Amino acid sequence: MLDPIRIRNDFPIFRRMIDGKEIIYLDNAATTQKPYQVVEAIKDYYENFNSNVHRGIYRLSEESTDMYERARKNISEFIGSRDPRSLVFVRNTTEALNLVASSLGKSLASGDEILLTEMEHHSNIVPWQFLKDKGVKVQFARINENGTLSIEDFKSKINQKTKIVSVTHVSNVLGTINDVKELGKIAHENGSLYVVDGAQSVPHMPIDVTDIDCDFFAFSGHKMLGPMGIGGLYGKIDLLENMPPYMGGGDMISSVTKEGATWNSVPHKFEAGTPNVADAVGLSAAVDYLRKIGMDEIRKHEMDLILYALQEEHYIEGLRSFGPKSIHIRAGVYSFNIGDIPAFNLEKEMEQSGVKISRDAIHPHDVASLINGEGISIRSGHHCAMPLMDKLNVQATARASFYLYNTREEVDKFFIGLNDAIMRFRQ
Amino acid sequence: MLDPIRIRNDFPIFRRMIDGKEIIYLDNAATTQKPYQVVEAIKDYYENFNSNVHRGIYRLSEESTDMYERARKNISEFIGSRDPRSLVFVRNTTEALNLVASSLGKSLASGDEILLTEMEHHSNIVPWQFLKDKGVKVQFARINENGTLSIEDFKSKINQKTKIVSVTHVSNVLGTINDVKELGKIAHENGSLYVVDGAQSVPHMPIDVTDIDCDFFAFSGHKMLGPMGIGGLYGKIDLLENMPPYMGGGDMISSVTKEGATWNSVPHKFEAGTPNVADAVGLSAAVDYLRKIGMDEIRKHEMDLILYALQEEHYIEGLRSFGPKSIHIRAGVYSFNIGDIPAFNLEKEMEQSGVKISRDAIHPHDVASLINGEGISIRSGHHCAMPLMDKLNVQATARASFYLYNTREEVDKFFIGLNDAIMRFRQ
Amino acid sequence: MSEDLAYEVLMDHYRNPHNYGSVKDFTHGITEYNPICGDTVHIEMHISNGIIDEIKFMGRGCSISQASASILTETVKGMPAAEAAAITDQDYLLKLGVSLGPAREKCALLSLNAMRKSLSAGGSSDGQ
Amino acid sequence: MSEDLAYEVLMDHYRNPHNYGSVKDFTHGITEYNPICGDTVHIEMHISNGIIDEIKFMGRGCSISQASASILTETVKGMPAAEAAAITDQDYLLKLGVSLGPAREKCALLSLNAMRKSLSAGGSSDGQ
Numbered sequence A, B: 001m002l003d004p005i006r007i008r009n010d011f012p013i014f015r016r017m018i019d020g021k022e023i024i025y026l027d028n029a030a031t032t033q034k035p036y037q038v039v040e041a042i043k044d045y046y047e048n049f050n051s052n053v054h055r056g057i058y059r060l061s062e063e064s065t066d067m068y069e070r071a072r073k074n075i076s077e078f079i080g081s082r083d084p085r086s087l088v089f090v091r092n093t094t095e096a097l098n099l100v101a102s103s104l105g106k107s108l109a110s111g112d113e114i115l116l117t118e119m120e121h122h123s124n125i126v127p128w129q130f131l132k133d134k135g136v137k138v139q140f141a142r143i144n145e146n147g148t149l150s151i152e153d154f155k156s157k158i159n160q161k162t163k164i165v166s167v168t169h170v171s172n173v174l175g176t177i178n179d180v181k182e183l184g185k186i187a188h189e190n191g192s193l194y195v196v197d198g199a200q201s202v203p204h205m206p207i208d209v210t211d212i213d214c215d216f217f218a219f220s221g222h223k224m225l226g227p228m229g230i231g232g233l234y235g236k237i238d239l240l241e242n243m244p245p246y247m248g249g250g251d252m253i254s255s256v257t258k259e260g261a262t263w264n265s266v267p268h269k270f271e272a273g274t275p276n277v278a279d280a281v282g283l284s285a286a287v288d289y290l291r292k293i294g295m296d297e298i299r300k301h302e303m304d305l306i307l308y309a310l311q312e313e314h315y316i317e318g319l320r321s322f323g324p325k326s327i328h329i330r331a332g333v334y335s336f337n338i339g340d341i342p343a344f345n346l347e348k349e350m351e352q353s354g355v356k357i358s359r360d361a362i363h364p365h366d367v368a369s370l371i372n373g374e375g376i377s378i379r380s381g382h383h384c385a386m387p388l389m390d391k392l393n394v395q396a397t398a399r400a401s402f403y404l405y406n407t408r409e410e411v412d413k414f415f416i417g418l419n420d421a422i423m424r425f426r427q
Numbered sequence C, D: 001m002s003e004d005l006a007y008e009v010l011m012d013h014y015r016n017p018h019n020y021g022s023v024k025d026f027t028h029g030i031t032e033y034n035p036i037c038g039d040t041v042h043i044e045m046h047i048s049n050g051i052i053d054e055i056k057f058m059g060r061g062c063s064i065s066q067a068s069a070s071i072l073t074e075t076v077k078g079m080p081a082a083e084a085a086a087i088t089d090q091d092y093l094l095k096l097g098v099s100l101g102p103a104r105e106k107c108a109l110l111s112l113n114a115m116r117k118s119l120s121a122g123g124s125s126d127g128q
């Protein structure tokens, strides 16, 4: 069994006290804390190896190149890729998805369709909406009442015009784990390219992109104990090879003349300019750390925490939580509200002329703010999933999200803090 | 006077020995070493403040947001901007230039022209060439024999169709310092937008974008003592406000529906996804470091080093160096070759049927490789400036480039090493 | 006013907002929205001879954003528009009298910003 | 062969390249280029009955890249194409007998990669 107490010792930030209180960090879906091993790897890189890669034939540059490419191999293996060339280093999931949308988008035409779901993060919506200028249509598969994807609706919206299907593996609001292997089969049978947003899955469960058989897979280092500023885009080699580049500049070219340029081989074609070697090395250290703990263990631990939260929530009056109740299709993301506060709509408001919100409802910002007073960090807002907020008919939700260093005790404290917050607010 | 010996103490990497030899690092145009102050700032951020910005109302997130925005202010002031909102954080110069080219490019039409120079880095060529698909023409202002820009040619190539002028401030091969204020006047009188690639200038001399009056200015953190993975794009506010966004995703939107999205205010509109807060904080520490030493002092120091190099080079037989000889228009970049090795051209080769290269010529890779044996790091290759290589009629050059921690003694050792290398090669 | 009392005043405005609703024949109208959190306020004003003689708001959001809007309407009603437009962020935060973190300050300033924007945009009957 | 001696052999090939030039009526031709440094080799081969009976190269680049091309032509001339195609990077580096850093290894392998690519692409008279 994973021991969160021992794990916490590796995270210097938990030694910090805020207003005399320990930090209870429950915003892991936004970003995660870093073990000292990751920070040390970055420090070690800068203090002993720092130099530009690929182009130097002096020692530091050779070592740096070697570290960068070993990081690529290590991280690509971690997600189940058989070939390090399939991993393009990017800044984060957002850049990965923009790269795919922009590059694949070049060969789309008016009338082509892209199928997403109602539970996507803005990162997996806006880059595709950019293609609307070309006459490309963006469709959204519906979600069910219980927060799962409606497979029927998904199937009904996929058709010959659907050139690309892009789906989140895990919802950052609902915690829903989509059956990405099954969705991929449907997409591929339909002849569509298949993209998976793995921002919320890679950090929390074993991932095998070869088994999922997705064409592209995007993730962020900072959500998996790694540094900010680095992430990955996995792509099938033959696809990457045939795609036009994204950014232009150094390292991504084979030759440049005044007339035009030819491209370097994959993955370099997609990595323009000086890469972020230090943070790639840091992410590789994070992967080593996660592998040592074991992704199966991490998943089990988070199942336990979400199970516990779903039990304890009943003690909070007026609480409504979102997402599937079965922990087998549910990650450690816990969104909730205290009472209903629907989104603002001027017309409706004019008709009713008055505030029609229950006196017991507490806005999620007030929840997050009050609970912060107890040293507990949770998030509130639309979580970059406004279409989902619309669907849920809320303006915002509060959200606690767990990781390997969280404990049942913290979940207890969270609910106690929540209860106190409610009392204080209503007094 | 700046004291490079004291400065070196701040750089842990100089404590490292390679094969028993001290590191003489002369590849600063590629990337620079980091003082401990920068690495400590990153470490401190991760160990005490790490969290996602802008969206959290708990303490860590508020502190993080504050640190990120203070870094923006600090760095924007360093380059002479009067408004922090004018600074967009990007990964590096390459991303900055791609952002500008892509966003401005959306409003260009067939027949429009872009004016560059023959001394541009690939980062300031390829993103503009991407617009050729739209029928946009890319022009190159010629350089003179002495490595300066031909103002006549520049003026002759700018015309009513020239919508954008993009020029490097300092050449990463020739060391030429362009008169960017003057070029900007010409561009603006012509009604063109004016972009400056500051990758090689910000690190080495005082910069005032307001005085230069450029519309955009791009730079990389890693070339100015800062971390990899962070850089800046300065843009005039009113221009940034009217440009379409580059990447889509979280933080850059104002609202998202299934139908489309509206954009957040500047600079956030251009910063999609979780930003690289840690490295922004690191770059801010680098800026503090540089400011304390004084950019005027750094410039003077590098003038001294390049002056010295241009004196000492006469002792090396067969050496030919590139770039202007006047140190007033010359940065600390020293490109050279030992004998002439023209680029390979199959047709010419067939005609001549044989190797026609002087026996005394040494290929720059051999130079860099041999000199590496003395612990000296220099670069060889096309330096991501292939059109310039064509112009100089060389396949590659060797290049030593200086920074505040280099000394005259190192320049001596470099020339001694070079001499030894030549002897060994010819023996 | 002590911080505790100020907070109670705020919560009272949240629970019982003043001037909630619509201004018939308003001359200035605006809807402002915080993209980070979704808090919304809609403000309508009737200005004649440079005086804000009527102001009402509607909205949805956290207690701070909504209470602050209510207090704002109280504050500027009857005031010369120029004077209202000159209220600085700092003035207004001082007036509210509670110390908020930087994130919550944005909530508190949403309605002030909306009003300023509407005043500087000049009269308009487009309340959307 | 000692490393020093191997290095001398290499330098000798660089100064006096063997098989430099063009193969009349070549069946296989290719130009390979290292985008990182610009080193170039152009190889032409005449293959009949599966045997490389003629191979020549031209090129420009550092000593390692050009010497290695010269040595490669010596090595595979007269060899069955299949056997030549099967030479691994490691085999070839061992054969060269000098220890190079990873960056220089790329120089040393440029011609081998070019030859392999050309062989696997099948016969072609397009030498450009």
Ligand SMILES: Cc1ncc(COP(=O)(O)O)c(C=O)c1O
Residues within 6 Å of the ligand: A250, A272, A273, A274, A275, B029, B030, B092, B093, B094, B095, B121, B123, B124, B168, B170, B171, B172, B197, B199, B200, B220, B384
């Ligand atoms: C003049 C110039 N422009 C642009 C770049 C690209 O910088 P980066 O690789 O950090 O994007 C460089 C450095 O390589 C440069 O020297």
Ligand SMILES: Cc1ncc(COP(=O)(O)O)c(C=O)c1O
Residues within 6 Å of the ligand: A029, A030, A092, A093, A094, A095, A121, A123, A124, A168, A170, A171, A172, A197, A199, A200, A220, A384, B250, B272, B273, B274, B275
């Ligand atoms: C499901 C999902 N996709 C994409 C993202 C975007 O990640 P990033 O901000 O690291 O680009 C996130 C996190 O914010 C997410 O939860």
